Amino acid sequence: MAIRPSRTLFYLYLSKNNLSKFRFCLVSSRFLHTHSTEPKIIQDFHIFGHPLSTPPQLSPLCVAQWKRLNPFHFYGHPFTTMVGNEDNDSEICELDVEENECDNGELGFEKRLNFVQIASRDPVEIYKELREATKCEKQTRADWDTLIEIFRCFAKSGWASNQALAVYIGASFFPTAAHKFHNFFFKKCKVDIVKYLVSLGPCIEAEKFLFPIFVEFCLEEFPDEIKNFRKMVESADLTKPHTWFPFARAMKRKVIYHCGPTNSGKTYNALQRYMEAKKGIYCSPLRLLAMEVFDKVNGLGVYCSLLTGQEKKHVPFSNHVACTVEMVSTDDMYDVAVIDEIQMMADAYRGYAWTRALLGLKADEIHVCGDPSVLDIVRKICSETGDELVEQHYKRFKPLVVEAKTLLGDLKNVRSGDCVVAFSRREIFEVKMAIEKHTNHRCCVIYGALPPETRRQQATLFNDPNNEFDVLVASDAVGMGLNINIRRIIFYTLSKYNGDRIVPVPASQVKQIAGRAGRRGSRYPEGLTTTLQLEDLDYLIECLKKSFDEANKVGLFPFYEQVEFFAGQIPNSTFSGLLDRFGENCRLDGSYFLCQYNHIKKIANMMEKVQGLSLEDRFNFCFAPVNIRDPKAMYHLLKFASSYAQALPVNIAMGMPKCSARNDSELLDLETRHQVLSMYMCLSNHFENDKFPYFKKAEAMATGIAELLGESLANARWKPESRNIGKQQKVVPKSQGEVEEQLCINTSSSRRRLQHDTASLAVHVP
Ligand SMILES: Nc1ncnc2c1ncn2[C@@H]1O[C@H](COP(=O)(O)OP(=O)(O)OP(=O)(O)O)[C@@H](O)[C@H]1O
Numbered sequence: 001m002a003i004r005p006s007r008t009l010f011y012l013y014l015s016k017n018n019l020s021k022f023r024f025c026l027v028s029s030r031f032l033h034t035h036s037t038e039p040k041i042i043q044d045f046h047i048f049g050h051p052l053s054t055p056p057q058l059s060p061l062c063v064a065q066w067k068r069l070n071p072f073h074f075y076g077h078p079f080t081t082m083v084g085n086e087d088n089d090s091e092i093c094e095l096d097v098e099e100n101e102c103d104n105g106e107l108g109f110e111k112r113l114n115f116v117q118i119a120s121r122d123p124v125e126i127y128k129e130l131r132e133a134t135k136c137e138k139q140t141r142a143d144w145d146t147l148i149e150i151f152r153c154f155a156k157s158g159w160a161s162n163q164a165l166a167v168y169i170g171a172s173f174f175p176t177a178a179h180k181f182h183n184f185f186f187k188k189c190k191v192d193i194v195k196y197l198v199s200l201g202p203c204i205e206a207e208k209f210l211f212p213i214f215v216e217f218c219l220e221e222f223p224d225e226i227k228n229f230r231k232m233v234e235s236a237d238l239t240k241p242h243t244w245f246p247f248a249r250a251m252k253r254k255v256i257y258h259c260g261p262t263n264s265g266k267t268y269n270a271l272q273r274y275m276e277a278k279k280g281i282y283c284s285p286l287r288l289l290a291m292e293v294f295d296k297v298n299g300l301g302v303y304c305s306l307l308t309g310q311e312k313k314h315v316p317f318s319n320h321v322a323c324t325v326e327m328v329s330t331d332d333m334y335d336v337a338v339i340d341e342i343q344m345m346a347d348a349y350r351g352y353a354w355t356r357a358l359l360g361l362k363a364d365e366i367h368v369c370g371d372p373s374v375l376d377i378v379r380k381i382c383s384e385t386g387d388e389l390v391e392q393h394y395k396r397f398k399p400l401v402v403e404a405k406t407l408l409g410d411l412k413n414v415r416s417g418d419c420v421v422a423f424s425r426r427e428i429f430e431v432k433m434a435i436e437k438h439t440n441h442r443c444c445v446i447y448g449a450l451p452p453e454t455r456r457q458q459a460t461l462f463n464d465p466n467n468e469f470d471v472l473v474a475s476d477a478v479g480m481g482l483n484i485n486i487r488r489i490i491f492y493t494l495s496k497y498n499g500d501r502i503v504p505v506p507a508s509q510v511k512q513i514a515g516r517a518g519r520r521g522s523r524y525p526e527g528l529t530t531t532l533q534l535e536d537l538d539y540l541i542e543c544l545k546k547s548f549d550e551a552n553k554v555g556l557f558p559f560y561e562q563v564e565f566f567a568g569q570i571p572n573s574t575f576s577g578l579l580d581r582f583g584e585n586c587r588l589d590g591s592y593f594l595c596q597y598n599h600i601k602k603i604a605n606m607m608e609k610v611q612g613l614s615l616e617d618r619f620n621f622c623f624a625p626v627n628i629r630d631p632k633a634m635y636h637l638l639k640f641a642s643s644y645a646q647a648l649p650v651n652i653a654m655g656m657p658k659c660s661a662r663n664d665s666e667l668l669d670l671e672t673r674h675q676v677l678s679m680y681m682c683l684s685n686h687f688e689n690d691k692f693p694y695f696k697k698a699e700a701m702a703t704g705i706a707e708l709l710g711e712s713l714a715n716a717r718w719k720p721e722s723r724n725i726g727k728q729q730k731v732v733p734k735s736q737g738e739v740e741e742q743l744c745i746n747t748s749s750s751r752r753r754l755q756h757d758t759a760s761l762a763v764h765v766p
């Protein structure tokens, strides 16, 4: 027999915007047939409270004439109502229903038809009817119990709670709203609706039936809560980040992607254009690399200034600047900008700085250098910004050769020009001790917690053929930036502690580090790589063969102004709470993620004790370049903030050690002292000078300590200690242990903007 639906109003919740592709639809509570030109666009919609997780089948039987009425937006979703066209009712449908279906113990046809009508009713009408009811109609005990269970499930439903966000009912408010809706419904419920719900039982269909009625209830009952939550969500809107930089958008920019493996000439070529330009900016991933470019460019006769969180070296008459990427000005105009190591856009902590530079730089030509992992996403960004994109692909000058013999587990097999890579500070010193004990080689050392000056000094010592320091022992800090004459990279191990457990070193990192061997123009133009242990060799080869993983998202982080605006919506929140709420409520486009901020929260929690800091002060102190695992450094930061809050001139409150380190704890102490001084310099650059008046003194002390560190490393012959004394810890987690956040201020911007800069320390390369 044929069912002829009455002129029924029904809703389509469409996840895609394009209703024009959806033409005909006919629904009963049990049967759904559609005729759609492109059914695949219908990914997630619900009709009469019935979910369709897969696109419905086409049915030529049910070509019905349905008339679309004024599409409008419903609860923030594209929505339309459709009604059957009465004139063509005869053509509407032919749905085969077995008349005796009810004999199978299922619902009777009449009953089902009745449910079809309930399910197809407008939820607004149902809500109105319920609201106007004076009392609840009598229900059976069994129905009542089922109904209680249905509402209990609804209140706990992740689906409903998620959907409610679209109508600005926050996750924290949802249980209250659901509870009040429960009370309302139970006071007003009608037999037919209850029967229908009971027929569905506690399931997702019941939730989907109740949801639009719940929405109507909330819109009427909680307008203030909805308004407030809406404001909060809107103030945490990080969508369309390219629109944040209207001046850059007004420009016709040309982006040149220098894409290739390490040691293929990407940065060299970008710097050629930079030096030819009238005005240029080089954005570096590390302080160390910014210093190198600053020296190189000035050495070639192009006046260039240096700008990092810690130092501002202004060279008179210079039109060029080498800065750390967090310090980049999006206010100044440039002819040529270079953004080095662009794949860092996908870095979980610092990615936002590269994203901001790419989106916001006001430069006619932007040269981005990096591996291919973010090529696709840069293409996408350029199509959104309207920038022209030119891709230049590079190959390694000389292929990297894997030595299959390995060191056979014996460090005695190291040779001049080797760099042994280990993934913890402890291992680095153990390797150095072993090599110096069992061979005639002397070792330089490079790891992330060393100041850039010391790393540079160690690199220079290693590069100089006229001394006995001919082996380098390094952490993965060696993977980026430094120009070192390495003949062979030897992996001491290929696993590391990730802060939680021991994991294999990611292939991209292995490639980046191994690629440091052999450098055009150096003593060793051909690079070799191998492992200490034979059993690690296969993994090394596997990593080197692997193509780069594509990143499908890049980092974002709000500016201070965005956080301030958001804070206006939730007064009396702690800064750490504010960050959490922001993280929970912020909206992002599919190509972006919110950078991690756990380390900032940790500082924010410590700062809670300090009274009298403005939100902006807190924000700035929280980005200070401190190793959050170093209690001494954290203590100094707290002291700085306390003095500042009391409007006292901030003291360095730290003496200068008299000699180089004689043991590992003295070496750790020197590292901490340098970090505290570096933090002081950053804060001094950021806040007004009279608040941190001892910048010069801090600078002189930092230079002295970097020298002491260099001397200490040359003489180091001791067993390393862990920073977390007392805690059993085998290795220092690289990703947090060696990455230190540094605060910098972009003074060229009219608005002071807080940045962070890991320029002096190691970076984990995605
Ligand atoms: N055309 C060239 N002429 C002379 N030297 C070059 C040329 N191209 C590159 N080099 C040198 O080769 C070395 C590697 O080049 P470069 O640093 O540009 O590589 P890269 O692809 O940026 O590598 P990485 O990924 O390690 O940053 C550098 O020492 C650079 O000076």
Ligand SMILES: [Mg+2]
Binding pocket: 266, 267, 268, 340, 369
């Ligand atoms: Mg480079």
